[in-house]
Amino acid sequence: MQEISFRNDILPLKDKLFRLALRITSDRAEAEDVVQETLIRVWNKREEWTQFGSVEAYCLTVARNLAIDRSERKDARAVELTPDMEEASEASGPYERLVNKERMALIHRLINELPEKQRLIMQLRDMEGKSYKEIAVVLSLTEEQVKVNLFRARQKVKQRFIDIEGYGL
Numbered sequence: 001m002q003e004i005s006f007r008n009d010i011l012p013l014k015d016k017l018f019r020l021a022l023r024i025t026s027d028r029a030e031a032e033d034v035v036q037e038t039l040i041r042v043w044n045k046r047e048e049w050t051q052f053g054s055v056e057a058y059c060l061t062v063a064r065n066l067a068i069d070r071s072e073r074k075d076a077r078a079v080e081l082t083p084d085m086e087e088a089s090e091a092s093g094p095y096e097r098l099v100n101k102e103r104m105a106l107i108h109r110l111i112n113e114l115p116e117k118q119r120l121i122m123q124l125r126d127m128e129g130k131s132y133k134e135i136a137v138v139l140s141l142t143e144e145q146v147k148v149n150l151f152r153a154r155q156k157v158k159q160r161f162i163d164i165e166g167y168g169l
Contacts, residue, residue: 004049004050004055006042006043006046009055009056010039010042010043010055010059011039013056013059013060014035014039016056016060016128017034017035017038017039017059017060017063018031018032018034018035019123019127019128020060020063020064020067020120020123020124020128021034021035021038021063021066021067023067023119023120023123023127024064024067024068024071024120025067025070025071026071030067030070030071031067033070034063034066034067034070035063037066038059038062038063038066041062042055042058042059042062053137054134054137056134057134057137057138060124060134060138061137061138064120064138064139103165106161106164106165107157107161110156110157110160110161111153111157113160114153114156114157117139117149118149118150118152118153118156119153120139121135121139121146121149121150121153122150122153122154122157124138124139125146125150132146132147132150
């Protein structure tokens with residue numbers, strides 16, 4: 001088994017942990033606190049790293065649980081997507097940028113309306129690029145449950161987007 005290094009294997013996960021925490025807490029300061037606490041907890045478990053199937057999955061699980069705890073305490077509801085998803089093309093004019101901005105705001109809203117499990121699965125799969133297996137480990141689900149929830153989440157967002165864009169509903 002490969003030797004696990006905090007600097008090379010765990011520290012590079014801080015951006016993923018932050019995005020996950022931000023997605024759950026919707027508060028930058030809270031998300032930063034979650035990442036810091038996650039890294040401290042993972043460091044304190046350094047003797048057990050070799051026993052973990054995936055250190056990354058363990059880190060994401062710790063961050064997720066801490067973020068949910070903090071979110072429940074703060075009763076946060078709004079969630080942000082990553083900023084790079086919102087960037088409009090530099091070549092587009094002001095009208096196109098406005099339309100893109102409004103569409104992104106609509107997509108934010110539609111994703112926020114999803115049940116928490118579907119939001120998290122969508123975040124991990126579509127925004128973090130996690131495999132179904134990794135998501136299943138992080139959320140303690142089967143791969144089949146992950147696939148079903150992701151499919152349903154995408155379908156809901158797609159259908160609501162089409163209804164609103166096409167019919168103004």
